[in-house]
Each structure stands twice: as C-alpha cells, then as structure tokens.
Amino acid sequence: MMRIARILSLLLAIGLCCAATVQAQQSTSAVPSKYYASVDAGASLGHSSDKFIGAEAGMHWRDMWDFFLEGGHIGNAATSDFDSRGTLIANAVGATASSVQKVNFANIGVRYHSPIAERWDGYVMLGGGFVRISSETVLSVNGTAVDPASLGVQFGADLNGSVSTGDIVFGVGATRDFMDRYYVDLSYRYGRTFTKNDSDGNPIVPGLNTQRLQVGVGIRF
Numbered sequence: 379m380m381r382i383a384r385i386l387s388l389l390l391a392i393g394l395c396c397a398a399t400v401q402a403q404q405s406t407s408a409v410p411s412k413y414y415a416s417v418d419a420g421a422s423l424g425h426s427s428d429k430f431i432g433a434e435a436g437m438h439w440r441d442m443w444d445f446f447l448e449g450g451h452i453g454n455a456a457t458s459d460f461d462s463r464g465t466l467i468a469n470a471v472g473a474t475a476s477s478v479q480k481v482n483f484a485n486i487g488v489r490y491h492s493p494i495a496e497r498w499d500g501y502v503m504l505g506g507g508f509v510r511i512s513s514e515t516v517l518s519v520n521g522t523a524v525d526p527a528s529l530g531v532q533f534g535a536d537l538n539g540s541v542s543t544g545d546i547v548f549g550v551g552a553t554r555d556f557m558d559r560y561y562v563d564l565s566y567r568y569g570r571t572f573t574k575n576d577s578d579g580n581p582i583v584p585g586l587n588t589q590r591l592q593v594g595v596g597i598r599f
Contacts, residue, residue, distance in 0.1 A: 416596025423589040428453030442491040452481040471529040563594035
C-alpha cells in the first residue's frame with residue numbers, strides 16, 4: 379500500500395507540475411477543440427489496492443457536455459469475501475492462498491463541465507459498459523506454488539476463471555490546459571460491476587466496487 383501511495387504521489391506531482399507551466403508562460407487561451415484523448419494511470423482503492431492504467435477519448439457535444447469512451451486495466455479489485463474463500467480452502471489442505479481479481483473494462487458516457495477555479499475546468503461524469511473479471515487463486519506450500527489437484531482441490535469459476543458482465547461508473551475531476559493543446563486531468567472514479575450468475579442462478583462473481591484515483595495527460599485536437 380505504501381508503494382502504491384508513493385507512486386500515486388509522484389503521478390500527482392507530475393500532473394500538477396505540468397499544469398503549473400502555464401504560470402510561467404504568457405499565452406492566450408487555447409482555441410476550443412472538439413476532440414480530446416489522454417493516457418491515464420494511478421491507484422485502485424479498496425480492500426485490495428493496486429495499480430490502474432488506461433486511456434480515454436472524447437468529443438465535445440454542446441455547451442458544457444462531452445461524450446467519452448474510456449478503457450483500462452485494474453490490477454486487483456478482490457473483495458475480503460473473495461480472499462476469505464480462498465484462504466478457507468487453503469487452510470483445509472495445509473497451504474496458503476494468494477487471490478487476485480483483475481478487471482479490464484470499457485465504458486461510454488457523458489461528462490458535464492463547470493469551472494471550479496480560474497484555470498481549472500471541473501466536471502462530473504456518468505457512464506457504463508463492459509467488464510472482464512479474471513479471478514485467480516494460487517495455492518502455495520512452504521512458499522512454492524503447487525497444482526491445486528495435487529492437494530485434492532478443484533477450484534470453481536468463482537475462484538479461478540474469467541467472466542464478462544456490465545458495470546456503471548461515475549466520478550468527479552478537473553482538467554487544466556498547458557502549452558495550448560495539452561491538458562492534465564485529475565479525477566476520482568467509482569464503479570460497480572453487475573453480479574454474474576451461473577445457469578442455476580448462483581453467483582459466480584458478485585458485484586465488485588472499484589475505485590480509481592488517477593492522473594491523465596492528454597491532447598486536444
């Protein structure tokens with residue numbers, strides 16, 4: 379967690395330094411642009427904190443509205459319940475468990491802008507789309523990973539497998555222009571995935587909460 383916090387602090391510092399270059403330049407306001415694109419990175423928060431990487435592209439609609447498309451990867455969004463189920467099985471066979479739930483996502487939505495300071499353009503966003511959740515549980519004995527079958531264990535799809543489902547996401551953030559066409563984007567985004575059930579109606583993967591604290595650097599064109 380401390381490593382992630384240090385990485386996030388560094389990313390925030392880089393983003394703020396990029397935005398601060400505007401202070402040292404005497405330039406006119408950038409010509410309004412219809413399209414934008416950015417690359418993003420940061421930390422995912424929650425029971426299991428990890429890294430996040432992604433990208434976003436959008437189009438100015440009218441007045442203060444944008445359409446956007448975002449996609450990315452969250453290194454681990456595992457819940458305490460998911461970890462506990464893996465640990466329970468591991469304890470029963472004299473092993474330890476390492477459990478991860480990776481999330482790949484693609485969302486589409488809208489953003490509404492409202493200036494929050496002289497040089498910062500604040501926004502709220504709402505969207506939804508598609509997620510792919512990959513659950514991985516590894517059993518180890520004396521620090522060495524072993525085949526679960528060698529311990530008489532066969533994991534179900536809830537602990538070892540991939541499923542596709544939908545999600546919704548909303549967030550708040552602010553952008554700041556620098557060097558005419560470029561901008562830095564600081565934001566917090568919360569997502570909720572839909573529960574995925576098997577053919578009998580039993581949950582394979584319950585709904586997951588995802589939280590992203592991210593920094594983006596982009597270009598308007």
